[in-house]
Amino acid sequence: xxxxxxxxxxxxxxxxxxxxxxxxxxxxxxxxxxxxxxxxxxxxxxxxxxxxxxxxxxxxxxxxxxxxxxxxxxxxxxxxxxxxxxxxxxxxxxxxxxxxxxxxxxxxxxxxxxxxxxxxxxxxxxxxxxxxxxxxxxxxxxxxxxxxxxxxxxxxxxxxxxxxxxxxxxxxxxxxxxxxxxxxxxxxxxxxxxxxxxxxxxxxxxxxxxxxxxxxxxxxxxxxxxxxxxxxxxxxxxxxxxxxxxxxxxxxxxxxxxxxxxxxxxxxxxxxxxxxxxxxxxxxxxxxxxxxxxxxxxxxxxxxxxxxxxxxxxxxxxxxxxxxxxxxxxxxxxxxxxxxxxxxxxxxxxxxxxxxxxxxxxxxxxxxxxxxxxxxxxxxxxxxxxxxxxxxxxxxxxxxxxxxxxxxxxxxxxxxxxxxxxxxxx
Amino acid sequence: xxxxxxxxxxxxxxxxxxxxxxxxxxxxxxxxxxxxxxxxxxxxxxxxxxxxxxxxxxxxxxxxxxxxxxxxxxxxxxxxxxxxxxxxxxxxxxxxxxxxxxxxxxxxxxxxxxxxxxxxxxxxxxxxxxxxxxxxxxxxxxxxxxxxxxxxxxxxxxxxxxxxxxxxxxxxxxxxxxxxxxxxxxxxxxxxxxxxxxxxxxxxxxxxxxxxxxxxxxxxxxxxxxxxxxxxxxxxxxxxxxxxxxxxxxxxxxxxxxxxxxxxxxxxxxxxxxxxxxxxxxxxxxxxxxxxxxxxxxxxxxxxxxxxxxxxxxxxxxxxxxx
Numbered sequence: 114x115x116x117x118x119x120x121x122x123x124x125x126x127x128x129x130x131x132x133x134x135x136x137x138x139x140x141x142x143x144x145x146x147x148x149x150x151x152x153x154x155x156x157x158x159x160x161x162x163x164x165x166x167x168x169x170x171x172x173x174x175x176x177x178x179x180x181x182x183x184x185x186x187x188x189x190x191x192x193x194x195x196x197x198x199x200x201x202x203x204x205x206x207x208x209x210x211x212x213x214x215x216x217x218x219x220x221x222x223x224x225x226x227x228x229x230x231x232x233x234x235x236x237x238x239x240x241x242x243x244x245x246x247x248x249x250x251x252x253x254x255x256x257x258x259x260x261x262x263x264x265x266x267x268x269x270x271x272x273x274x275x276x277x278x279x280x281x282x283x284x285x286x287x288x289x290x291x292x293x294x295x296x297x298x299x300x301x302x303x304x305x306x307x308x309x310x311x312x313x314x315x316x317x318x319x320x321x322x323x324x325x326x327x328x329x330x331x332x333x334x335x336x337x338x339x340x341x342x343x344x345x346x347x348x349x350x351x352x353x354x355x356x357x358x359x360x361x362x363x364x365x366x367x368x369x370x371x372x373x374x375x376x377x378x379x380x381x382x383x384x385x386x387x388x389x390x391x392x393x394x395x396x397x398x399x400x401x402x403x404x405x406x407x408x409x410x411x412x413x414x415x416x417x418x419x420x421x422x423x424x425x426x427x428x429x430x431x432x433x434x435x436x437x438x439x440x441x442x443x444x445x446x447x448x449x450x451x452x453x454x455x456x457x458x459x460x461x462x463x464x465x466x467x468x469x470x471x472x473x474x475x476x477x478x479x480x481x482x483x484x485x486x487x488x489x490x491x492x493x494x495x496x497x498x499x500x501x502x503x504x505x506x507x508x509x510x511x512x513x514x515x516x517x518x519x520x521x522x523x524x525x526x527x528x529x530x531x532x533x534x535x536x537x538x539x
Numbered sequence: 540x541x542x543x544x545x546x547x548x549x550x551x552x553x554x555x556x557x558x559x560x561x562x563x564x565x566x567x568x569x570x571x572x573x574x575x576x577x578x579x580x581x582x583x584x585x586x587x588x589x590x591x592x593x594x595x596x597x598x599x600x601x602x603x604x605x606x607x608x609x610x611x612x613x614x615x616x617x618x619x620x621x622x623x624x625x626x627x628x629x630x631x632x633x634x635x636x637x638x639x640x641x642x643x644x645x646x647x648x649x650x651x652x653x654x655x656x657x658x659x660x661x662x663x664x665x666x667x668x669x670x671x672x673x674x675x676x677x678x679x680x681x682x683x684x685x686x687x688x689x690x691x692x693x694x695x696x697x698x699x700x701x702x703x704x705x706x707x708x709x710x711x712x713x714x715x716x717x718x719x720x721x722x723x724x725x726x727x728x729x730x731x732x733x734x735x736x737x738x739x740x741x742x743x744x745x746x747x748x749x750x751x752x753x754x755x756x757x758x759x760x761x762x763x764x765x766x767x768x769x770x771x772x773x774x775x776x777x778x779x780x781x782x783x784x785x786x787x788x789x790x791x792x793x794x795x796x797x798x799x800x801x802x803x804x805x806x807x808x809x810x811x812x813x814x815x816x817x818x819x820x821x822x823x824x825x826x827x828x829x830x831x832x833x834x835x836x837x838x839x840x841x842x843x844x845x846x847x848x849x850x851x852x853x854x855x856x857x858x859x860x861x862x
Contacts, residue, residue, distance in 0.1 A: 379553050381790075383835055384797045387815055391561075391827070394819050395568035471681055475801055478683045479816070491683070498687055498805075502695045512684040519679035 121185055124206045128178060135217055138266065142175045142217075145262045152259065159256065167267040171216045178214065201524035204517060211337045216268075219331040221316070223488045224270040228277035230293040232318075232326030234504045240315040244276040244290060245305040283310060321506040324496060329506065332488035333514050339487050340518065343404055344470040348462055350408025351469075355415025356458065360446050362416070363423025374420075377413050385410045389472070393481045400483045403476060407469050414461055422454040456533045463526035467519055474515050490515050547843060554835040561831050562606060565824050566599050572619055572822035593619065593824075606828070615832070616825030620818070625829035629814070633833075635705065636811045639726065640795035643733035648788060650734065651741025652777075658742075659749045671746070674739035686732045686805035693728060700728050703807040729806045733799050737791060741784065748780035782853055789845025796841065797834030 132139060149168070152160040211218065226232075231241060248261075264272075281290040287300040288311055304311035320329040362370040392406050426432050426449075435449050476482045477491030485492070490511040497507030573590050581589075590596045594605070609616065615625040658670040694702035701707070705725050706718075752758060753776070761771050798812020807813075811830065818826035 375549075375553060379557055383557060383831075383838060384794045386800060387797075387819070387831070387834070390816055391565070391819050395565065395570065395822075475681060475683065478801070479804060494683060494687060501687065501691055505691060508684075508687050508691070512688065515681060515684055516676075516679050519681075520676065523675070523679060 120202045120206050123203055124210060125182060125185060127207070127210045128182060131178070131214060131217060138217060138220075139175065139178070141262060142171050142266050145259070145266050146172050146175060148255075148259050148262065152255075163259070163263070165267070167216070167269075168263065171266055174214045174217045178217070199524065199528070201521045201528065204521040205525055208337060208341065208518060208521060211334055212341050215334045215338055219268070219328070219334050221328045221331050222268040222270045223331045223335040224327060224486070225268065225272070225331075226270075226326050227272065227275065228292060229326050230295075231277045231279060232322050233324055234500060234507075235318045235322040235326075236504075237321040237329075237506050237510075238317070238319065239321065240317045241277050242279070242281065243314045243316050244278055244281065244288070245312045245314070246274050246276065246303055247305050248274050277316070281311070281313070320510045321504070323493070323504075323507055324500055329493070329510055332493060333490070333510055336488045336490045336493065336511065336514065337518070339483055339489050340470050340473055340515075343400070343407070343473045343483065344466050346404040347407035347411065347469045347473075348466045350404065351411035351415060351465060352458070352462055354409065355412035356419050356446070356451075358412065359416040359419025360423055360442075360450060363420040364427065364442070364445075366424075370420075373416070377416050380410065380413045386472075386475075389476065390479070390481060393476065398476075398481045398484065400487065403473060403481075403483050407472055411465050411469060414465065415458060418457050418461055419454055422457065423450060426450060426453060460526060460530045460533065463522065463529055467522035467526065470518060470522065471515075546846075547839070550839040550842070554832070554839060557835060558828060558832050559603070562603060562828055563599060565822075565827055566595075566602070570822060571595065572824060575822070576619070610832075615829040618818075618826045618829075619823045620821050620826070625825050628826060629811075629829055629833050632809055632811055632814050635809055636796060636798065639730065639733070639808065639810060640792065640799060642726075643730050643799070644737070644788075644792050644795055646730065646734035647737035647741055650738050652745050654738075654742050655745030655749060656772075658746055659753075670742070674742045677735055678739040678743075680735070682732050682736045682799075682801045683805055685735055686728075686802060689728050689732060690805070701725050702728075705808060726808075729802050729808060732805070733795070733802045736802075740787075744784050744787070745780060748784075749776060752776045752779050778852055782849060785845050785849050785852075789842045790838070792845075793834075793838030793841035796837040797830075 145168075149160060149163070149172075152163070235241070276290065278290040278292055281288055283301075287298055287302075288304060290297050290299070301311065306312065318328055318330070320333065323329055323332070358373055362373040389406050389410055393402060396402060432445075432449055435445060440449070473482060474489065474491035474494075477489035478495045480492070480495065482489050482492055493511040494508050494515075497504065497511070500507055573593050573595060576589060587596070594602055597605075606616070613626065617623065618625050618628050621628050654670060658667045661667045690702045693700045701724065706721050707725075758771060758776065761775060762768075796811070798810055798815055800812030800816060802808070803810040803813045804816075811834065815827070815830035815834070817823075818830060
């Protein structure tokens with residue numbers, strides 16, 4: 114029985130749960146996609162004007178939701194070989210799922226702030242009443258329809274159409290609503306009317322809200338994306354640097370080897386964190402600069418491994434032959450060396466990925482991360498420190514997210530090392 | 540011995556290059572530290588005077604040469620922020636840093652060794668598994684998470700330990716013991732947090748190397764000859780395990796000496812890490828260079844000590860290390 118439930122089944126189960134619980138949103142996204150495609154054919158300029166990253170994100174999530182089960186079904190025979198039942202593989206599947214489907218999982222924008230007096234520092238599982246104001250657009254034209262649909266699907270960081278209230282009372286003249294003890298009044302005509310009463314709904318803050326009334330759940334979900342994408346980009350960068358330099362040093366030997374090895378020693382022995390902070394503080398911190406600095410400061414271990422492997426490779430007959438045949442350096446690296454050194458490099462890359470994720474959150478904690486416009490786990494913990502006595506949820510959930518991700522990555526690295534070299538941890 | 544000196548000289552050369560690189564890097568980076576101390580109301584002559592007092596009006600090469608001349612006579616310049624010699628500012632935080640990192644390091648090393656011993660004694664039993672998975676978990680907990688969590692638990696909820704600083708504000712305690720108690724009381728949580736970051740590494744290392752040495756033939760031989768378990772461990776297995784961990788510990792301790800930045804930030808402690816980062820953020824060029832130099836010297840020193848200890852334990856290394 115246990116053999117039947119692999120990680121891929123788990124992933125499909127997650128997808129199924131998403132489809133069931135978010136059916137309404139998915140249908141809306143689908144119709145939005147259709148109407149956008151119609152625009153793309155009939156009115157190209159409007160389509161380009163309406164394009165945004167959020168829109169593309171939603172479409173991509175929807176498409177992945179359709180494509181992934183198909184791919185799994187088509188490749189089911191191959192996937193059967195991949196059987197792993199450990200906690201970390203399920204967690205990795207979960208992280209991957211969150212990474213891909215963030216816009217579908219969350220129901221509010223990670224930067225959404227409104228009516229601070231009510232929404233700030235809410236404990237987990239608290240819900241707030243929402244009043245819906247009437248918007249003054251008419252739903253006649255095709256573009257207006259598209260826009261109103263887009264507003265429901267793509268969550269903006271602002272929304273003038275809703276008001277968070279503690280309680281409300283409908284009177285003859287209009288609606289009295291209370292916000293943190295303050296009484297406000299609006300005429301009935303200002304609201305969307307549903308069955309003769311103003312339309313109300315509740316918004317659930319699943320993991321509570323922070324000091325600016327932002328939804329912590331949405332921030333953690335999107336924070337996953339930030340951490341994973343910074344980690345991936347930086348690791349790819351240090352992979353490129355490490356392999357190229359290591360190959361150079363190993364192949365040529367002599368003065369290049371000496372210089373690069375000394376540089377490597379320098380990076381290894383001195384606390385690199387100060388170098389990172391210095392560059393970020395002096396040249397400005399942004400999404401790109403964090404990736405570049407973390408990528409450049411993580412090449413040391415890869416350099417060592419690649420250099421060592423290449424030095425031993427250099428004396429192998431087939432490599433000497435390839436070299437004497439006159440293959441160029443790039444071809445030697447790609448065709449002859451890489452397949453041999455792939456195993457230790459992959460294992461090291463996974464651990465390096467964990468290091469980068471940790472460094473990113475530490476930098477964000479120090480206020481030198483990817484910037485305030487993106488939610489980052491480290492930055493969330495930093496802001497939660499000030500409200501430690503009032504709002505434990507501001508640090509607990511991002512902290513758990515970091516720890517869970519790091520455990521998963523480390524365990525995954527160990528699994529891969531074991532897969533390639535089963536005798537290692539016999 | 541000559542080779543040993545060569546090795547030390549290489550390290551010093553690397554340090555020299557690092558410091559020079561940093562010296563140039565901070566000066567070619569955008570921004571001007573003297574802006575912070577100037578107001579637009581000052582007369583142009585006065586502005587020039589302030590700039591020249593920072594020595595930033597000269598070309599970088601001249602600044603670098605005068606820096607080298609001063610540095611070799613032990614003068615690292617005057618901190619922009621503190622208006623005092625850099626060496627004085629740094630030597631004020633060093634005692635704290637030494638105490639803080641050494642105590643955390645001792646707990647890491649000895650704790651890791653003892654826990655590994657304990658786990659290995661209950662080989663493959665519940666305790667062993669519990670400690671192993673616990674160490675995997677702890678390894679993934681960053682110090683800012685564990686620090687904030689412990690502050691919440693012990694300072695906010697239980698009110699057992701203070702959450703920041705090294706001593707009670709405004710205390711005029713003359714009694715040595717009460718003063719020492721106050722320091723220890725403040726430093727308990729930070730030391731625990733700092734120790735927890737390295738403990739799993741040492742635990743895992745010792746645990747694995749016990750396992751490895753246990754299966755080696757020399758252990759079997761000793762046991763077959765009836766040597767007591769205690770003697771096998773104390774005289775053979777532990778010294779054999781120590782070898783490469785000490786190399787790691789040398790690097791680790793050096794980095795700890797140069798500042799346990801995150802822990803110092805979480806608990807707002809006056810250590811090397813925060814001094815360096817505040818210097819970076821405040822563009823205090825002489826202090827940045829001074830901190831790097833000090834940190835580099837400490838790293839080299841701990842590495843050398845580690846190498847010496849390793850050579851003392853294992854004579855075979857004398858040749859290998861020096862090449």
